[in-house]
Amino acid sequence: MASTFPANDGAAVSLRGVSKHYGALQAVDGVDLDIPRGEIFGLIGHNGAGKSTLFKMMLGLVEATRGEILVGGASVRGRGFRAARRDLGYLPENVVLYDNLSGLETLHFFARLKHAPRAQCQPVLERVGLAHALDRPVREYSKGMRQRLGFAQALLGSPRVLFLDEPTNGLDPQAIRDFYATLRGLQAEGVTVIITSHILAELQERVDRLAIMSAGKIQAVGSVHALREQTQMPLAFELQLGAEDIPAVAQALEQVTGAPPEAFSGGLRLHCPRAQKMAVLAALAPFGARVRDLKMQEPSLEDVFFGFAD
Amino acid sequence: MELTQILTIAAKEFRDRMRNRWVLAVALVFTVFSLVIAYFGGAQQGAVGFRSIEFTIASLVSLVIYLIPLIALLLGFDAIVGERERGSLDLLLSLPITRFELLLGKYLGLAAALTLSTLAGFGLVAVLLSRQMNWAGMYHYFGFMLSSVLLGLAFLSLAVLLSVLARDRTRASGLAIATWFFFVLVFDLLLLGILVGSGGRFGGEAFALLLLLNPADVFRILNVFSLEDVRTLYGLASIVPPSMGSPAIMGGVMLAWIVVPLGLANWRFKP
Numbered sequence: 001m002a003s004t005f006p007a008n009d010g011a012a013v014s015l016r017g018v019s020k021h022y023g024a025l026q027a028v029d030g031v032d033l034d035i036p037r038g039e040i041f042g043l044i045g046h047n048g049a050g051k052s053t054l055f056k057m058m059l060g061l062v063e064a065t066r067g068e069i070l071v072g073g074a075s076v077r078g079r080g081f082r083a084a085r086r087d088l089g090y091l092p093e094n095v096v097l098y099d100n101l102s103g104l105e106t107l108h109f110f111a112r113l114k115h116a117p118r119a120q121c122q123p124v125l126e127r128v129g130l131a132h133a134l135d136r137p138v139r140e141y142s143k144g145m146r147q148r149l150g151f152a153q154a155l156l157g158s159p160r161v162l163f164l165d166e167p168t169n170g171l172d173p174q175a176i177r178d179f180y181a182t183l184r185g186l187q188a189e190g191v192t193v194i195i196t197s198h199i200l201a202e203l204q205e206r207v208d209r210l211a212i213m214s215a216g217k218i219q220a221v222g223s224v225h226a227l228r229e230q231t232q233m234p235l236a237f238e239l240q241l242g243a244e245d246i247p248a249v250a251q252a253l254e255q256v257t258g259a260p261p262e263a264f265s266g267g268l269r270l271h272c273p274r275a276q277k278m279a280v281l282a283a284l285a286p287f288g289a290r291v292r293d294l295k296m297q298e299p300s301l302e303d304v305f306f307g308f309a310d
Numbered sequence: 311m312e313l314t315q316i317l318t319i320a321a322k323e324f325r326d327r328m329r330n331r332w333v334l335a336v337a338l339v340f341t342v343f344s345l346v347i348a349y350f351g352g353a354q355q356g357a358v359g360f361r362s363i364e365f366t367i368a369s370l371v372s373l374v375i376y377l378i379p380l381i382a383l384l385l386g387f388d389a390i391v392g393e394r395e396r397g398s399l400d401l402l403l404s405l406p407i408t409r410f411e412l413l414l415g416k417y418l419g420l421a422a423a424l425t426l427s428t429l430a431g432f433g434l435v436a437v438l439l440s441r442q443m444n445w446a447g448m449y450h451y452f453g454f455m456l457s458s459v460l461l462g463l464a465f466l467s468l469a470v471l472l473s474v475l476a477r478d479r480t481r482a483s484g485l486a487i488a489t490w491f492f493f494v495l496v497f498d499l500l501l502l503g504i505l506v507g508s509g510g511r512f513g514g515e516a517f518a519l520l521l522l523l524n525p526a527d528v529f530r531i532l533n534v535f536s537l538e539d540v541r542t543l544y545g546l547a548s549i550v551p552p553s554m555g556s557p558a559i560m561g562g563v564m565l566a567w568i569v570v571p572l573g574l575a576n577w578r579f580k581p
Contacts, residue, residue: 059404061581082312082406090404096396100326112318113405153401163404 010073012037012161012192013058018067019216020053027053029216031067035209037160040183040193042203042210044301046309050216051196052093052165058194059090059163072160086114089154093165093196096146099139103130103149106138107156116157128152129178143170151179155186162186164195168202180206204301214309224301231307233299234271237280240293241267249291252283267292315407319415320422327385327423333430336381340431343373348439360439363447367454370432371533374458375526378428379465380490385424386469387486389416390579391476400581409579417470417572424462429455453557457532457564464525464567465493471571474579497524518554525567532560 013035020028028050035041045051056062057069060076069076074084097106107121125134128148133141138149147170154162168176183193183206197203203210204224211221220227241249246263253270254260256279261270272280277296284291299307327333347369348360360366390413393399402412432455436448443451468489476482501520521527531554554560 056400056581059400061400061403085404085406088404090401092397092400094397095401097398098322098326100329109318109322110405113315113402113407115406 010037011035011070012039012072013194014070015058016068018054018057018064018069020050020057020062021065026216028057028064031218033211033218033221035192035194037192038187038190039208040187040195040206042207043194043196043213044200044203044210044305045213049213049309051213054213055163055165055194055196059088060085086116086157087160089156089159089162091150091154091162091164091167094169095150097138097149097153100137102135102137103141103152104134106149107152110153111156114157120156120158124152124155125149127155127182129175144172144175147171148175151182160191162191162193162195164193166196166198168197168199176202200301200305210301212305212308219308224304227301227304227308228299229274231299231304232273233303233307235274235277235299236297237261237268237270237272238295238297239267239270239284239291241291245287245290249284249287252286253280256280256283311408311411312406315411316415316418319407319412320419323389323416323419324422327420332385333423333427336424336427337431337434339377340428341434343377344370344432344435345438347373348435360442363439363443363451366439367450367533370454371530374454374461375530376494378458378462379494379526382424382462382465383469383472383486383490385420386417386466387473387476387482388479389420389470390473390575391479391482392473395479403581409581410576413470413474413572413576413579417466420470421463421466424466425459428459428462432458454533457529457561460561460564460568461525461529464528464564464571465489467568467571467575468525471575471578474575493524493526498527521554522563525564528560528563528567531555532557532564 011034013033015031015033018028018031019026031054043051043054053062057064058071058076060069060071060081063077071084072087074080076084076088098109101109103125104121107125108118110116111118111121122131122134125131128151130145130148130152133145138146141149147167151164151167154164168179171179183195187193195203195207207224209221209223210227212219212227220230222230239249246268250261250263250268253268256276257270257272261268263269270280284294344366348366388395390399393402403409432451436443436451436455440448469486472485472489473482476485501517505517521531
């Protein structure tokens with residue numbers, strides 16, 4: 001089957017000035033975005049931020065009011081839509097597949113619609129860990145197994161771009177780990193993955209880049225690290241000290257940050273700009289082992305998210 | 311338009327109805343009701359046992375006019391809204407398939423299930439009664455079976471339209487029941503009311519054309535007119551103009567009742 005993807009390493013998904021109105025409601029407002037091939041890209045935002053609409057437009061389910069969307073260099077609507085869609089895999093949020101079919105029959109059905117080889121169904125089920133249940137009717141599947149089946153369906157036809165909406169819903173921690181391991185395997189094969197999740201801590205370590213959406217606009221795009229830098233959110237230090245050392249350490253830290261740290265019974269707490277990180281550590285060095293313990297906390301993706309989304 | 315996509319959807323719908331024994335159950339309902347009507351239909355007149363094929367068909371028409379629209383509406387009301395509610399509609403539409411192919415595939419699959427159960431149910435009755443039927447009787451009975459299939463397909467088309475329009479399954483089922491009430495129970499009463507209330511001023515051929523606005527009435531006319539000796543059993547027959555006696559014309563009207571709601575459904579079908 002011919003791929004619609006250009007041979008060069010151009011963007012897998014590219015959006016130019018994409019907007020969507022529903023009457024007076026501006027669901028998506030002037031989005032520009034390029035997602036390179038082989039990237040795992042996260043899309044996060046509050047409910048109603050425009051994520052779902054953006055997702056549906058990228059899949060060609062909803063027509064953009066304005067702007068252009070190319071997936072694999074081709075439009076997912078209009079004349080070439082069949083070829084373009086064969087290269088997509090989609091797992092909708094909370095999808096309920098057909099209870100009366102078995103896992104294998106479900107995949108046969110979707111493989112036929114996608115013109116994917118039938119022989120691919122069994123290996124795909126094995127890949128998501130459903131080899132033991134392929135002949136059982138879906139009605140007997142647990143929530144996690146149903147989610148895996150939905151994921152398996154998205155993998156049919158060896159898609160070049162995967163759209164996964166809340167893919168780890170209902171998965172246990174081990175299954176989540178397996179799921180991301182599978183994604184990394186796909187990434188190594190050059191597959192681009194666009195993923196949404198409400199569990200920001202889960203995405204934090206696992207996406208290459210992410211976009212934060214709010215009020216129909218993309219407020220920020222970048223790696224988690226870059227977004228942290230951009231928000232200029234303070235670092236948090238917590239020091240365990242003997243009572244006798246607290247005043248001296250507090251004074252040394254105040255000279256660096258310009259503000260007195262907060263004392264508590266066992267030590268000091270301090271918030272400082274990321275730029276002062278090394279200066280703070282240097283100020284602590286003379287105290288040596290008298291600093292009994294030190295915890296430093298980077299702002300989490302959640303902090304970053306609220307920094308941009310609110 | 312890609313035929314394979316339509317057939318894949320249709321085959322799944324059909325197989326679902328075979329597998330959950332829907333086709334078997336409905337065929338049995340048709341067979342049992344028909345046999346009961348054939349043998350005990352004359353009980354009110356003090357006779358039990360098979361009478362004439364014309365009489366049997368006339369009784370069956372009265373049964374089918376209630377039963378088939380209901381079965382067809384119940385079969386089709388969640389065709390689209392069911393997929394929408396379970397979240398699989400977006401998934402299907404993200405595949406290389408058009409909305410029209412999906413809609414037509416759904417319709418054809420359900421239509422095949424309904425047609426098979428209708429033909430099997432009434433066909434079995436024909437076999438059981440074959441000794442009592444002459445060729446003319448067979449011909450009339452075949453016409454009855456065919457028109458029953460068309461009646462089912464027309465109401466199935468309406469059901470698919472409701473399924474596209476309704477926001478959720480609950481509303482769709484409510485609309486399906488309301489549609490049944492309207493066409494099967496209310497419509498004729500309404501016409502009769504207008505006829506009587508206006509003192510006959512709205513009578514005549516033009517008025518009879520209003521009957522074409524109800525597929526159940528089209529079905530009735532199709533069957534009543536093919537049986538000269540049962541025409542008198544129905545008061546309606548006296549107001550129907552002769553042009554409506556043509557099976558070809560009435561068959562065409564029935565086809566319109568299949569095509570138009572499906573066309574509207576396709577027009578209103580948004581993801």
